[in-house]
Amino acid sequence: MAKVFMTDPATGRCALFDEPVTTGDPTDPNSARNAPLNNPATNLADVYFHSDLDYMEISNYDAAKTISHALVTAAAAPGGITSTANFGWGTAIADHLLLTHGLGYIPHALVARGANLIYPGMPVQTDGLGGARYATIYCTTTEIRLYEFASTGAVDLAATNLNYEIMVFKQPPAASGSILLDYDPTSKDVTMGLGKFDSSRRYLQVVPGGSPLGLSYGRQIDLDNGGIRFGYPDGSTSDPVPAISTKLIGGIGGFGTAMGYGGSFAAASAIQVQAP
Amino acid sequence: MTDGFFVEGGKITINKGARTVATSDGTLVNLLGSPSINTTFDVAFPDFPKGKAYWWQFVSDYNDFASQYGWISEGRCQFTRTPQEWSQPSIIGVVPAGADLFKSRIRISRTGAPTHTWVSQSIDVLPKENVWMPFNGSCLVEAELGMARAFSIYISGSDLVLHRQQTMGPPSGGFGSAGNASPGLMVDTAGQEWSARGGAEGMSVWSDNNSPYYKYSSGTSPSLPLGTYDNHKWSGSDPCSETDPTNYASTYSVDLIGQFGRRS
Numbered sequence: 254m255a256k257v258f259m260t261d262p263a264t265g266r267c268a269l270f271d272e273p274v275t276t277g278d279p280t281d282p283n284s285a286r287n288a289p290l291n292n293p294a295t296n297l298a299d300v301y302f303h304s305d306l307d308y309m310e311i312s313n314y315d316a317a318k319t320i321s322h323a324l325v326t327a328a329a330a331p332g333g334i335t336s337t338a339n340f341g342w343g344t345a346i347a348d349h350l351l352l353t354h355g356l357g358y359i360p361h362a363l364v365a366r367g368a369n370l371i372y373p374g375m376p377v378q379t380d381g382l383g384g385a386r387y388a389t390i391y392c393t394t395t396e397i398r399l400y401e402f403a404s405t406g407a408v409d410l411a412a413t414n415l416n417y418e419i420m421v422f423k424q425p426p427a428a429s430g431s432i433l434l435d436y437d438p439t440s441k442d443v444t445m446g447l448g449k450f451d452s453s454r455r456y457l458q459v460v461p462g463g464s465p466l467g468l469s470y471g472r473q474i475d476l477d478n479g480g481i482r483f484g485y486p487d488g489s490t491s492d493p494v495p496a497i498s499t500k501l502i503g504g505i506g507g508f509g510t511a512m513g514y515g516g517s518f519a520a521a522s523a524i525q526v527q528a529p
Numbered sequence: 530m531t532d533g534f535f536v537e538g539g540k541i542t543i544n545k546g547a548r549t550v551a552t553s554d555g556t557l558v559n560l561l562g563s564p565s566i567n568t569t570f571d572v573a574f575p576d577f578p579k580g581k582a583y584w585w586q587f588v589s590d591y592n593d594f595a596s597q598y599g600w601i602s603e604g605r606c607q608f609t610r611t612p613q614e615w616s617q618p619s620i621i622g623v624v625p626a627g628a629d630l631f632k633s634r635i636r637i638s639r640t641g642a643p644t645h646t647w648v649s650q651s652i653d654v655l656p657k658e659n660v661w662m663p664f665n666g667s668c669l670v671e672a673e674l675g676m677a678r679a680f681s682i683y684i685s686g687s688d689l690v691l692h693r694q695q696t697m698g699p700p701s702g703g704f705g706s707a708g709n710a711s712p713g714l715m716v717d718t719a720g721q722e723w724s725a726r727g728g729a730e731g732m733s734v735w736s737d738n739n740s741p742y743y744k745y746s747s748g749t750s751p752s753l754p755l756g757t758y759d760n761h762k763w764s765g766s767d768p769c770s771e772t773d774p775t776n777y778a779s780t781y782s783v784d785l786i787g788q789f790g791r792r793s
Contacts, residue, residue, distance in 0.1 A: 504703015
């Protein structure tokens with residue numbers, strides 16, 4: 254199949270695509286072979302670029318925002334039951350400002366810890382004894398914030414400073430003007446699709462190399478035997494619930510069998526992206 | 530790297546500065562321009578399987594000096610949840626042909642909360658409610674000792690799938706009987722029993738130190754206290770209530786706004 258770059262003055266569209274079929278007039282924007290031009294939504298698999306699409310233009314970027322996370326006190330003994338170790342959830346709630354944006358609407362944002370883009374409640378610190386810190390990113394019309402909760406284990410979870418990489422994305426611009434494709438010899442910028450795409454803007458990139466961040470596109474949590482497995486976009490996993498057994502207070506004999514994740518869940522696939 | 534628009538080497542490339550802005554090798558995320566989905570739905574989690582842990586004991590001691598029997602009878606019915614691995618996928622949207630990515634944000638609000646504490650802890654919503662969270666993959670919403678709940682949203686073939694999952698861990702140890710509280714051996718006797726009352730053994734998650742879930746009586750008697758030894762036992766007089774007042778089901782209202790797309 255030929256790769257085609259084509260514009261349609263009648264619709265104001267321009268696109269770079271693979272011809273899905275070889276039938277139809279190559280010069281007709283509405284022919285079958287040029288279907289991706291005026292019907293990108295049903296031909297996504299053949300589209301490299303299309304002026305109707307959203308390319309996740311970056312409006313704000315911070316490569317390393319440092320957040321100071323407080324110490325989390327060790328868990329207390331559970332009530333109404335005895336256990337082989339103390340463990341609990343939901344403590345140390347904190348809410349941190351990551352970035353102030355000036356967009357005036359609720360944007361999309363991606364925030365990474367290391368090479369992993371954070372999904373709601375992703376662990377960002379674990380001690381192997383049940384203590385762990387979990388991050389959730391949320392967006393307002395003015396800010397990108399990080400909300401944390403923690404699980405607590407047998408010992409205090411240490412205070413720590415962690416760096417986060419933050420990308421905030423603009424809504425795609427509306428069409429303006431009448432130029433479908435333009436190359437400015439002075440600025441050397443390429444604009445396409447009535448100004449909706451401009452090479453001077455920074456769009457999220459899917460690339461090998463650089464410092465890519467994993468963006469998952471599948472399940473990242475599995476539950477089993479009272480425990481939890483978190484997958485990370487880089488393929489690693491974390492099972493923060495320790496192997497704890499419980500016993501009825503004053504019960505006869507020993508403790509029950511241990512809870513804790515016993516499954517075989519592997520992290521979902523991820524694509525590697527980065528801020529250009 | 531030279532800025533501009535190039536057709537060479539069998540591909541098309543747009544460069545700017547040090548950046549490769551777009552190429553026909555694929556460097557962009559192609560997202561459909563307007564939200565593909567803007568919807569609200571419920572994410573419901575059922576209660577875990579219920580069980581009981583009924584404790585009873587009787588102690589009798591003959592006091593030679595007073596020439597009478599002293600006795601204590603106690604009963605307690607705690608409520609358990611038994612092991613469970615539960616998951617439920619459901620389809621919440623149709624994926625456009627060729628799409629393999631779903632960029633979205635969610636806003637959650639718990640509209641139906643568990644009625645009681647769990648091992649003396651309230652079952653809190655772990656993420657922040659009523660804010661827009663970028664969403665890619667999964668979200669743990671509740672967890673306490675022995676239990677957890679999460680949901681995921683992902684593409685599976687031509688379906689956008691909501692996957693709900695919850696787990697309930699293994700039972701507590703301690704069920705069984707010890708000692709001897711037989712009325713025929715009442716001179717000095719003590720016995721107790723933890724019973725699941727014919728059901729599956731579970732982890733004790735809720736108890737109360739007051740009637741009707743806990744009962745206690747004691748007394749003295751010049752003769753064998755045959756009529757009191759099974760006070761507060763499930764099969765005896767004045768038993769504890771075995772009606773479980775707890776309901777740990779949860780329901781969330783979830784707002785979802787998302788765009789389908791594909792790596793270019």
